[in-house]
Amino acid sequence: MFIINFFTILLGKIISGLLHLFGKNAGNLPGLVLWTLNKNCLKAFKIDCPIIAVTGTNGKTSVTNFIAKMFKGTGAKIITNPEGNNLDTGITSLLLNHCNFRGRVKADYLILETDESHVPVVYSKLKLQTLVVLNFFRDQLDRNGEVETLILKVNKFCETFEGNLILNGDDPNVARLGLANPNNPNVKYFSVEKYKFATDTLHEAGEGRFCPRCGKELKYEYYQYSHIGRFSCPGCGYGKISPYVRFTDIDLADHSFTADGEKYITADSTIYYMYNLCAVYSVAKLYGIDKKIIRKTFKGFRVNNGRMETFEYKGSKLMLNLAKNPVGANMTVRMINECEGEKEMLFVLNDNLADGYDVSWIWDINFSVFNNVTRVVTSGRRAYDIAVRIKCSGYDADKIVVRPDLDDAVKELFSTTGRKFAVANYTAVQPTRAALKRFTEGESSK
Amino acid sequence: MKDTLRVLHMYPNMLDLYGDSGNMELLSYRLKMRGYGFIRDQYTIGDGEKTDFSSYDLIYLGGGADFEQQLLADDLNSCKDKLLHAYKSGVFLLMICGGYQLMGQYYKDSNGQKIPGLGLFDYYTVASTDKRKRCIGNIVIETEIEGEKYKVIGFENHGGMTDNVSTPFGKVIFGNGNKFGSETEGYTEKNVIATYLHGPLLSKNPVLADHILSYCLSRKQGSAVSLEPLDDGLENRCRSVMLKRLLQTKK
Structure with missing residues (x-):
């Protein structure tokens, strides 16, 4: 086993080195080669630090960048994939670029944007400490298949996952993951209070109108956007959550919100952005990040890269x-x-x-x-x-x-x-x- | 005062994959540009008792996921007699993908579960149990509209393979159709179009949209209605870009 792992890393390093030598982007190809040769190639890496993964249809790149920025603000050494490259092969390539010849990855935290369908693939091989799930929307149906198929894949992973599960409690497709493993005490929900432009009826195509537990049509007090909102099942009561983090007093004109009794100013303000920040804040709270750093990041940091x-x-x-x-x-x-x-x-x-x-x-x-x-x-x-x-x-x-x-x-x-x-x-x-x-x-x- | 077309959109909250509801928006747009009215009533589970299917000019069903198709199968079957009556009396039936499958004899889904169809038509559909085996991609078919050949462009994405189709909607020029590598696509009769084409179907095929509208308006008025032409410049350029791209890559 040791020999195989050694050669896996060595080979990967050589490919990656050659690509860099010729000025090519080594974001995906080295990982692709390793996966083709060895389905267990991820096991060749030795990682002692916590891994935080961010998944969901929309907002992964932004949330990953925000979390990485905050951890960097604490002085921690971070390895992250800020530009995407979020499939198994991309993550393998990232690790190759950051490990020594023994496969050891030295960092304080790995913060990894991960494609929804690759969560089970990657984290059956790497030990995951925290999984953040933002939302599930219809997305590229011809490539990804039906949303339901994708949710079931992640759900299956959650059935045996015992780490921190940070879930959007206002998305019925995401909150259901909290039911997957009743023995996991580390399930935490985040939620955003009804904002000014919330509606009584669904305005945009939404998914998951039916209870994942009993099949009854879900009832909504309000919709924030798409199918995100305060929902509950009239049949079985699904949807009653007590949030770990709840943003209140959302003020889009003022670019501000309140969390745990304190007001924060943000660089941008759409309801969609607020949900992203709510996920970021939940991770920051869980890892005890200084409020000054949170405040500074929310106020000044922009992801750019074509995102607002x-x-x-x-x-x-x-x-x-x-x-x-x-x-x-x-x-x-x-x-x-x-x-x-x-x-x-x-x-x-x-x-x-x-x-x-x-x-x-x-x-x-x-x-x-x-x-x-x-x-x-x-x-x-x-x-x-x-x-x-x-x-x-x-x-x-x-x-x-x-x-x-x-x-x-x-x-x-x-x-x-x-x-x-x-x-x-x-x-x-x-x-x-x-x-x-x-x-x-x-x-x-x- | 010009006529108002009344459409029954069945299960809009369950069968609305891939922008299929866009077909309703397209019919409404093409009617309103000509001064006609458009009313879309939504049918949801449990409405069978109170709904007079035969009073509508057109009944529409879009495509849906396996899960939703199972949820509505019983309800649909409870409307069988009324739907059959509407169809026999000449109401136009437009059905996409899942809607197409549900009107046949049965649909056996990718989990091997058999959902009984309404049995209005003889065809039946079986999906591969290998969920990755799906016909996915752009598709071009050739159909005949009022005696003239017309290329219909759309997008197919279905696991179900439909067999025993007596009168197909069109001949496949590019893509798969009713089955992998099939020569035919969909099912048609004078007042029926059932097809796998999303896109939505009517967005790139204005002649087809107008054909459906003229049928419905003529039937309503009891005499042939000719629709004034619309400026379809954007649609036609969109068609020529796609036809050029798809039919040239084939060679």
């Missing part, structure tokens, strides 16, 4: 946000609407492998609520699909401009002044950032 990232061109402000599924996109549309005054929008839609080839999810985005959007530019491989979708929601076709090429689209968008928003799906977000940078930096230096 701002750009500026000749006085016109633009905010770019990733939206890879209906819920993410609906949240962004809400954010656009909640912004006062006139604005324009760029929507970039791709259908590459990592996006899923199926773009029908855009029909679950509620565009009929568009408020003061004066023009829409569409781009990407499926620029016409999103244009048709927006048109048929009742938006004036004459105000839609299709520019499949991204540079053309950005130029078109900035042919007018004023407030702008850009929405891009998974493989579109980095090219969109690049095009925005090219344009805003290139044009202003002219």
